[in-house]
Amino acid sequence: AGGHASALWETMVFGRSDPARCNDNGLTFQEMFLSPRYLAVVAAPETSRSGGWHEVILISVCIPSLCQGAAVAGLALPRLLEWRHGKAAMYHPSPGPCAVAPTDLTETLGIDDSACMQHLSKHIFLDSCIVAVYAWRIFCDASFFNALFGAQIRSLPEDDLGSGSQFAVHQEAALMHYSRCKEGAGSYMGMYFNGISESAAGYALGMCVPSLQTTWGASLEQIMKYRLGLMMSSSFPDVEIDADSVKATELMHRSELQVDWAIIGLGRSGTTSLAAWLDSHPRLRLIRDESDNFREGAFDYLFRRSLLEHLIPRVAPLGGPPRPGGRRSRIVQHGIKEPNLLLNSRGRQILAEMKRTKLLIIVKNWIDWLKSVALFVPTTACFPRNLATHGEDGNPCDFPFEKAHVFEHVSDLELKGVARYRIKVVHLNTLQGPGALQRITAFLGAGNGTMLEELPREGDMAQLEAEFWQEFSELPSELLIRLERRRAEALFGVDTLLRRTGEPVPESILHPKPLQQEASERRNYAKK
Numbered sequence: 001a002g003g004h005a006s007a008l009w010e011t012m013v014f015g016r017s018d019p020a021r022c023n024d025n026g027l028t029f030q031e032m033f034l035s036p037r038y039l040a041v042v043a044a045p046e047t048s049r050s051g052g053w054h055e056v057i058l059i060s061v062c063i064p065s066l067c068q069g070a071a072v073a074g075l076a077l078p079r080l081l082e083w084r085h086g087k088a089a090m091y092h093p094s095p096g097p098c099a100v101a102p103t104d105l106t107e108t109l110g111i112d113d114s115a116c117m118q119h120l121s122k123h124i125f126l127d128s129c130i131v132a133v134y135a136w137r138i139f140c141d142a143s144f145f146n147a148l149f150g151a152q153i154r155s156l157p158e159d160d161l162g163s164g165s166q167f168a169v170h171q172e173a174a175l176m177h178y179s180r181c182k183e184g185a186g187s188y189m190g191m192y193f194n195g196i197s198e199s200a201a202g203y204a205l206g207m208c209v210p211s212l213q214t215t216w217g218a219s220l221e222q223i224m225k226y227r228l229g230l231m232m233s234s235s236f237p238d239v240e241i242d243a244d245s246v247k248a249t250e251l252m253h254r255s256e257l258q259v260d261w262a263i264i265g266l267g268r269s270g271t272t273s274l275a276a277w278l279d280s281h282p283r284l285r286l287i288r289d290e291s292d293n294f295r296e297g298a299f300d301y302l303f304r305r306s307l308l309e310h311l312i313p314r315v316a317p318l319g320g321p322p323r324p325g326g327r328r329s330r331i332v333q334h335g336i337k338e339p340n341l342l343l344n345s346r347g348r349q350i351l352a353e354m355k356r357t358k359l360l361i362i363v364k365n366w367i368d369w370l371k372s373v374a375l376f377v378p379t380t381a382c383f384p385r386n387l388a389t390h391g392e393d394g395n396p397c398d399f400p401f402e403k404a405h406v407f408e409h410v411s412d413l414e415l416k417g418v419a420r421y422r423i424k425v426v427h428l429n430t431l432q433g434p435g436a437l438q439r440i441t442a443f444l445g446a447g448n449g450t451m452l453e454e455l456p457r458e459g460d461m462a463q464l465e466a467e468f469w470q471e472f473s474e475l476p477s478e479l480l481i482r483l484e485r486r487r488a489e490a491l492f493g494v495d496t497l498l499r500r501t502g503e504p505v506p507e508s509i510l511h512p513k514p515l516q517q518e519a520s521e522r523r524n525y526a527k528k
Contacts, residue, residue, distance in 0.1 A: 011062035022062035148208035181208035265342035298336035352416035364428035388479035407493025469523035
């Protein structure tokens with residue numbers, strides 16, 4: 001039946017029809033009477049042709065010759081009606097006793113209305129119906145589904161994703177299969193299983209299947225396994241599958257995640273405080289792991305677990321009513337906090353793919369960021385002297401100075417296709433008072449709302465902080481010059497980013513104090 005494709009339903013005629021019109025293309029003419037109750041269940045507009053529930057409607061169809069007899073009503077007719085709504089339509093149950101052949105109708109009093117209603121109430125979501133629809137749709141478009149099997153979907157090593165590499169080829173194939181499957185109204189499944197052999201290799205392959213828009217059940221799981229075995233027997237005949245190991249998961253592209261806004265940096269610059277502040281807005285909701293002290297862990301830490309994967313397990317759509325005080329006419333906007341996404345090329349590529357997401361970057365005084373990162377783990381390995389002599393032999397400090405190069409990161413985001421209007425850079429020193437709140441909520445499109453008036457302080461003074469500032473204030477001039485250069489590299493272009501996004505530029509960027517003076521002020525404060 002695959003050769004007839006979607007033109008099959010066009011052969012249906014409600015009423016009498018000439019059998020000769022079915023002579024071409026290997027089709028057979030069939031007639032039957034249908035109860036209007038069945039047509040109502042499948043949302044057929046022809047239901048209105050009946051004068052009442054007991055008045056049957058004649059339908060004539062041209063169907064593949066292999067589908068004669070009981071298969072007409074049991075299998076072919078529901079598929080023909082489905083195709084009127086496209087390949088993504090919900091499946092229709094078999095009409096069962098709601099349909100009879102014309103000869104049967106003349107020999108009886110008509111369709112048994114009570115039996116028809118009982119059948120429809122029990123068979124609309126019957127597993128056997130789902131399996132029949134699944135098999136029929138694959139049968140009718142076998143070449144399409146067969147071509148979209150076998151791409152490797154396993155997480156891929158970052159170092160081997162250069163253009164033309166073996167892993168890049170696998171990745172491109174999986175993305176192409178996924179895109180074509182979705183265009184064909186299919187569901188792209190990740191099939192995970194082990195082989196039975198001396199090496200006991202594990203497999204993670206993509207498989208396109210018809211989209212049934214229904215709940216997962218045991219019967220559907222069994223037919224997925226059957227389909228996998230069928231495809232493996234033709235594509236990889238030497239591989240024997242361990243049936244108990246087979247797991248099927250529907251996949252989605254990262255860009256399909258429902259994320260309206262994201263705090264993407266700069267880590268150790270107030271991102272946790274900003275996340276808590278925005279989460280208090282009635283129309284902004286932070287997606288996070290509730291046990292995470294840093295207010296991260298969105299989608300079960302998805303962005304960390306699958307940084308190297310484009311295709312990820314499908315997650316349920318986000319929802320829920322507005323917070324107390326929010327207007328029910330406005331939709332809650334969901335956001336995440338993932339500062340690491342800004343700091344590497346793969347993370348920035350993920351952000352570029354999330355076309356609807358607005359991106360927030362918060363920065364603070366460079367010297368304070370330096371201290372926060374250096375003392376995140378209480379140790380003297382990256383005290384000021386080692387920071388100044390970073391890279392010299394015997395220096396135990398491996399410090400990521402380049403993480404603070406915000407202008408460079410933002411420029412790369414734009415090169416990857418992120419529009420400027422989606423990015424806002426703010427400075428911690430200017431996030432005071434209602435004006436700062438209004439600038440950010442206006443950028444996010446959330447409007448005004450009752451929330452925390454001030455940016456909450458998250459975290460306490462780091463251990464060893466007083467000692468850190470003491471050593472910093474006592475550095476010799478030649479080492480201070482090295483750190484001044486580091487600061488200049490980090491601050492390059494930040495004033496431009498702030499102005500471009502409508503943010504004030506603080507004095508610490510316009511007229512930065514000498515680092516030794518700043519360190520001395522912080523030393524005196526820490527001693528208090």
